Amino acid sequence: MSLIATPQTMSFNEPLLLSSGQRLQNYQLAYETYGKLNEKKDNAVLICHALNASHHVAGVYEANSESDVGWWDSMIGPNKPVDTNKFFVICINNLGSCFGSTGPMHINSETNKVWGADFPVVTVEDWVHSQERLIRALGISRLIAVMGGSLGGMQALSWSLEYPDKVDHCVVIASAPNLNAENIAFNEVARRAIVNDPDFHGGHFYEQNVIPKRGLKIARMVGHITYLSDDVMNSKFGRSLRNGEIKYSTQDIEFEIESYLRYQGEKFSDYFDANTYLLITRALDYFDPAKAHENNLTKALEKSKAKFLVVSFKTDWRFSPARSREIVKALIDNKRSVTYAEIDAPHGHDAFLLEDERYIELVRSYFEGIHKKLNAVTTHE
């Protein structure tokens, strides 16, 4: 029996002051919730999403449907690691995204024009602040856990710093304390591909009724390469030819890997917004909690009070285990409780979305531990 998800939206009229100094006068957030908030409202888990995902993290939209399955359905649901029979799970679409929360394709109420490229640049901290408002509006004053992978992990980490008294557990998966030069470089290639697409029109393409699909395709292709490990690419595609033999063409598809990447690019350009891609990659670039502390991550994490689960994947070269270990070290320096696991999965960065048993069971066991303590506390009171 599938979990049925129901997308909701919440509107906010109190202006949101952004890291850039700009103010977003009003906005709405799209979100989904699963499971039930208990009476004490202390069983809420917030899931933060990564670059191209949405608030639809688990379940399906219609009973007996097999389409539109949430992006982390292997992790969240009844009897799953983050068990919706026990926890009240919330996932919120990030501001600036293109899946329902206010973003570049919406109307700027102050100008009555579509935002386009003028949508304010948002940061991980801005997202966290906007999420906190929604959590508060749901009557929740404290999250039992915040969890995310990749960019979602950065949000989880940021939650523990922005609201140290509101987060019990912080689960940071396949993430990093900031992007390195190579990560920024790949983001920049993607952005340039989009911005230089003549159909981008400086980010105001909606009025022209065109979409910078060429740029989006390239952006996705280059992104996709960084999600996969060398090994998985070689075992899945290797040098396999699409048509069994070489056709001697520079423009047609020769190798399976080309076909796969073009398909991924095509699919992505059908549903993702170009301005959103720019905004979200920039939020990734900017995230750097150590910056305000003379690049000392230990100092930066001093504020955090949460208990941590940090997970990395051996073949992830986008956010390598070494980057996760930086977080772990800074937490240990601060004498924080941290469980760290380096999973020997072959899939690269994508592993965080896949069903590796050791990984799934690790998260299950961590959340079982959280639930036990929650019950113990409830019983004692």
Added chain:
Amino acid sequence: MSLIATPQTMSFNEPLLLSSGQRLQNYQLAYETYGKLNEKKDNAVLICHALNASHHVAGVYEANSESDVGWWDSMIGPNKPVDTNKFFVICINNLGSCFGSTGPMHINSETNKVWGADFPVVTVEDWVHSQERLIRALGISRLIAVMGGSLGGMQALSWSLEYPDKVDHCVVIASAPNLNAENIAFNEVARRAIVNDPDFHGGHFYEQNVIPKRGLKIARMVGHITYLSDDVMNSKFGRSLRNGEIKYSTQDIEFEIESYLRYQGEKFSDYFDANTYLLITRALDYFDPAKAHENNLTKALEKSKAKFLVVSFKTDWRFSPARSREIVKALIDNKRSVTYAEIDAPHGHDAFLLEDERYIELVRSYFEGIHKKLNAVTTHE
């Protein structure tokens, strides 16, 4: 005192049968030579160039000039590792390239139109065959060494297979026996960026008086990332901001690494031909001497009679040391003489063009050995 280089060209009217089955009716090759061919014509070294380089491998074009220094000037010249006081060094611009040899921007003598995208697809083997003709025309029947880095290393390896009786020593640096899926994937991103640029016009942009610069820039940016190691990018650029502080812009330059990549892209798009980029990346994709031998590299290298020097660089993730070791293993399986060195340089793939002392001295010592034997033979006769 600088070595003065003089570019030359040689025309060929005998058709060249290509791997694709197509015939190139006539063509010219641009090349440079350095040092003197001895009387016995047995001191010739052929240098093969990589993706974006030319036949201008060493020296300068004008006395006392510091511009236009050859791309491997650290390696080749008087008293340098490949010593032009001892060896006669030849470097030939590859067919299909854009630096003087016949390529897409030239006139197809059969149609009297610019070739453009109709220039025949060439392979590493085709280049080797065309180079052999030029070598023969210079009166050389045997090369004392063929040497190249990256794609140039593939050509050197191919020489030892196509003309086993004409190569004494084969020097293969920072190369691989074929591209893996990830290598092909990056090439495909670059090609798609070029082909999807509206100024590409299906490869017939010369007639339109435009250049697909946007695509070329992206191609170069993505290529450049793969040439550098993560470590060198972090130490050279890290997260340094261009203007000291964040401007909150998705389109302007924020980080030094962005500025660097955009500059590299801009520079490249000023001088490199888009059709050439497609052709050369395809030649890279196709190269796979083991393919005709049931993917058994040992079997494929059976033909080779040369002595090998194989060099890789620890931080090279484009053509990792593991790929060089595949070549070394196949040579050892065949009981061939092979010297292998893995240089612990921090620069990634680019290291093969840089002046790491251990690397430079290794090549020097290898060529000194070659020269000693050459003299020994000469003296005895």
